[in-house]
Amino acid sequence: MSRFMIRKVAVLGAGVMGAQIAAHCASADVPVILFDLPAKEGPPNGIAAKSLAGLGKLDPAPFATRDRAQHVEPADYGSDLARLGECDLVIEAIAERMDWKLDLYARVAPHLKPGAVFASNTSGLSIQALAAGMPPDRRPRFCGIHFFNPPRYMPLVELIPAAETEPAMLDGLETWLTTRLGKNIVRARDTPNFVANRVGVFSILAVMHHTARLGLAFDEVDLLTGPRIGRPKSATFRTADVVGLDTVAHVIDTMQATLADDPWSSHFRTPEWLQVLIARGALGQKSGAGIYRKDGKRILVLDLHRQDYVDSGGEVFPDVEDILKLRDAGEKFAELAAHPHPQAQFLWSVFRDVFHYCAVHLADIADNARDIDLAMRWGFGWTMGPFETWQAAGWRAVARLIQEDIDHGRAMANVPLPAWVGERDGVHAPSGSWSAAEGVLEPRTALPVYRRQLYPDRVFGEAPADRGELLWENTGVRLWRRPDQDAGIGILSITSKMHAIGDDVMDGILEAIARAQADLDGLVIWHEPPFAVGANLQQVAQACHAHRFDLLDRMVARFQHTAMTIRHAQIPVVAAVQGMALGGGCEFLMHAAHRVLALESYIGLVEAGVGLIPAGGGSKEFALQAHAMAQRAAGGDVFPYIQNAFQTIAMATVAKSALEAVQLGFARAGDDIVFNAAELLYVAIRRARALAEAGWHPPLPQRAVIVAGRNGIATCEMLLLNMAEGGMISPHDYRVAKAAATALCGGEVDSGTQVSEQWILDVERAQFVELLKTHKTQQRIGHMLETGKPLRN
Structure with missing residues (x-):
């Protein structure tokens, strides 16, 4: 049997639903042609074009990143129908009127590519009656495909066959929807409103x-x-x-x-x-x-x-x-x-x-x-x-x-x-x-795609989830493996509340990596979402209250040591991320050898929200990125690459998708982005195995990092002065942001100075501890612990 492939999609109907289906396909790197009626005025594709423009105003965003909009082309039924021949999947998403749908089918059927799948995104009309509107030779490739609104965020898609629908086609479409678009499929019967x-x-x-x-x-x-x-x-x-x-x-x-x-x-x-x-x-x-x-x-x-x-x-x-x-x-x-x-x-x-x-x-x-x-x-x-x-x-x-x-x-x-x-x-x-x-x-379906879902959603009364073979655990982490997948790849799961990173978690990560280096080929950090919400603020607040800033300095140093241990482990450490990865959680994944990210991952260095800066190596990582990019640019100036990082940290910007996390520098272009979160662990285990088989080895510590220094700090301060004069930030916001600039720019050194990674770590730690000594940062931490919301003071 030939491989089921979808290289381009057409969506018929540029209403809210059709346009958002097109947007989600584009986010998955599937090019789309979005059709609607010819406009009465202006360009013929104006209705579809206007609908696309309107997607940018929707919240939550239909596109995973704004630039994905370029992969959707507006078209019209008047002059563009021949372009349907480019498409492997055509999704009809016009209004729920049987007569309108059947009339459209008669118009588009002659232009379909041989073997193309044609599907109706109806929410309840008879699929058999709709299939009757297609030529007999097209009916085996016809079915219902009911997305739920909004298509990017709602996981359910109902697939509804007609009497003549080809079973192998439906299996191929289910597999594609599951992995490529990240959908959870229910095969529905052709009854009103389906399931x-x-x-x-x-x-x-x-x-x-x-x-x-x-x-x-x-x-x-x-x-x-x-x-x-x-x-x-x-x-x-x-x-x-x-x-x-x-x-x-x-x-x-x-x-x-x-x-x-x-x-x-x-x-x-x-x-x-x-x-x-x-x-x-x-x-x-x-x-x-x-x-x-x-x-x-x-x-x-x-x-x-x-x-x-x-x-x-x-x-x-x-x-x-x-x-x-x-x-x-x-x-x-x-x-x-x-x-x-x-x-x-x-x-x-x-x-x-x-x-x-x-x-x-x-x-x-x-x-x-x-x-x-x-x-x-x-x-x-x-x-x-x-x-x-x-x-x-x-x-x-x-x-x-x-x-x-x-x-x-x-x-x-x-x-x-x-x-x-x-x-x-x-x-x-x-x-x-x-x-x-x-x-x-x-029993559950035996379709091969579901072998990739090691922990699918289970219903009450079904067989319990396989917890794997325990290798070691403490109160903060669990080290285990799934021999049915790859006994040589360990899995490290943080078990603390909200996966906050405290002393027990850091101790556990260090011990688990030591054990993995001795007995395993690779390690995956994975657990149910969130990935990690950052440092244990309760421990930080208690130390501040006791004026134990020496203890806090050692705590931050240990945090940095843990991140660097992830980076320099003698086996590949892969971070499998779903849900929130904030603050220290973001820093840990930035230090991993590789990242496998669920599309709906929300990643960011949010320390500014509690009056702090990234000090677990996050500031250092952005400084290293700026250095690497500057080496490839004429003149070698690092500051243009620091500026974006400075704004990201100072504004506590959170990436609202894995694709956006790559754009913001929290992840890398070569990382894996998985649209179906249930496949995350499967992919991460295989990525760890591939890295091990390729002879992966940790990078050497960098000793000659060019930093922006005093001139970079001063330039950042100019931006802050404008914001302060405009009433956009408070004096303490200014102080926190300047601390971020100091860490990113390598401290008070001459611009262009070469420093080591450890130097930058020392600078960010010193700035972090100094901020902890301020009353306003302590107020922000207390407010966050009490309310779960940031305080502007």
């Missing part, structure tokens, strides 16, 4: 129904249906505002039109209050008002009784708050079901009806229970899916409560639970997850 939206929209409808039935306020419900029950902070009604109230209504209308035989069909109706808001143009966040509205700094919420917006507030009833804090999930549900308060009844009712709905429809909408649970995690941000939540609470006990409410007419539908519910103790087991359609436990 995630079918359950997710029903959950929203259940919330709306019980909100009205029990007379609760919208903001009150959002307090109940957010993080307290394992859902995103935006909860239910805020999420509806973000998605767009017109979009919510459209999906509800789709369910009403296509699911007339559903036992819950009487509830598939857009509430009257929602219809009124839409008619007024109050569509949510995109129109400035919806269920919520901002008035300056005030957040207002719609009060249906007053027919007006009021200050958002509300609170959770104390008894309900106590119930939600219970550790035993079974006890929690029993208490909610029994408590008379409307908030307790609301929560139990919503959970009950979602459980009921999922059990009745499992055989129709999904291959197995695992697919529903993972779809809700990946597509809606739930901490646990409905089936695993039910199973964790005690399958049979919760089933009895549900059936009792059905029997007494309290549930939203009177259809009984399926017979299989009473025959089982749950739906997830080590051997697989329950398929109601097949009556068996289905």
Whole structure:
């Protein structure tokens, strides 16, 4: 079988969704042609071009770095259709109108490349009906491909085959989406709204129904249906505002039109209050008002009784708050079901009806229970899916409560639970997850791409994660390996809270590297995110309070020694980074032999936020980079390369993607960037092996680093003076930034002086300790520890 390759993508439809799909492909270095209707005025591709320009205003950013926009070309259906012949994958992402889609298919089909994959990014229309609009010879390469919004950040993609879809093509597309675009795939059946939206929209409808039935306020419900029950902070009604109230209504209308035989069909109706808001143009966040509205700094919420917006507030009833804090999930549900308060009844009712709905429809909408649970995690941000939540609470006990409410007419539908519910103790087991359609436990897919995911998302009741073979551990780190992957490559995992770097972590890293040098071929630093949030500020604050600045000097020296041990280890040390790598965590990865970075990694030297500068070798690393780049430039002046680093450190700039981390100098152009974070450890182990096999050896300490010296410091100060005079920075900001400039420029030496790495380390350590002695830096550290937020003083 020939290799499945996607070299160029076309996206049909430059709306918000289509443009963002194009942006994510471009971030993955896949060139894209973005099509839309010909513009009535100006260049024919003006509609697509305007949409692309608008992406730069979106937050969060659709592109991993701004320069990736150059890889998306605007086009139009009038003069550019022949260019579809350049593309291996064509994604249709126009409005959810069957007639419009079929008309477009007829226009574009003659221009498709032989063997190209054509996919519709529909959120719920029939894939079989759409496939009928393609020529018969094109149907084997046609399927549904449902991205969730925003495509860069939401991991779920539903793949939906039509009857004639070629299985090998679907496998190839799943593999490409998984590794190249970093997506988590659920194979969905061709039923209305597929899997995630079918359950997710029903959950929203259940919330709306019980909100009205029990007379609760919208903001009150959002307090109940957010993080307290394992859902995103935006909860239910805020999420509806973000998605767009017109979009919510459209999906509800789709369910009403296509699911007339559903036992819950009487509830598939857009509430009257929602219809009124839409008619007024109050569509949510995109129109400035919806269920919520901002008035300056005030957040207002719609009060249906007053027919007006009021200050958002509300609170959770104390008894309900106590119930939600219970550790035993079974006890929690029993208490909610029994408590008379409307908030307790609301929560139990919503959970009950979602459980009921999922059990009745499992055989129709999904291959197995695992697919529903993972779809809700990946597509809606739930901490646990409905089936695993039910199973964790005690399958049979919760089933009895549900059936009792059905029997007494309290549930939203009177259809009984399926017979299989009473025959089982749950739906997830080590051997697989329950398929109601097949009556068996289905194992995970055997598609080869998933061998790269050593720690995939697991559902409750599934086989536990393999913790590998322990080699050594202390209270701060764990040294282990996975013999099934490569017994010669060790894995070092930081185990402290938030992976903060204190004495125990530094001791552990030094011991682990010593052991790895003796017994292993390479070492990977990897653990669940965050990678590391920096030094243990609590230890620093305690030493400051005791005026133990001699101890702090030794602590920083040990931090530097640990970073340099990573750099000069006799085996390759590879940093596998996902999530936040801030402060000292960033410095450790900068000293590794190589970095494997998940795309969504947030990396930065943020010490300025607590009145400090990088002193674990971070300032030194930027000085070395400036020296290396200056050697390749005419004149050899290092300061132009110091200036960007100075601004990055002084402003505590954090890279918002791994690609941006390379641009800012926290990582290198040759580092690996992995779009699917589940593949991170697999790639890092193999990178460590490749380095070892290539005869990797540590670099020698540099003894002749040209630094910018006094002139560089003075030039940085000129920038600071302008900012200070403009009221942009405080006097202490000035002092911190000057300390950063001093470290980056190698201290008070003549410009062009050659110094050693150790000299720069000594300078940055001295500046760091002097800042610790100031009252304002101590205030900033205390404020960060108390509030988790930086203080401007």
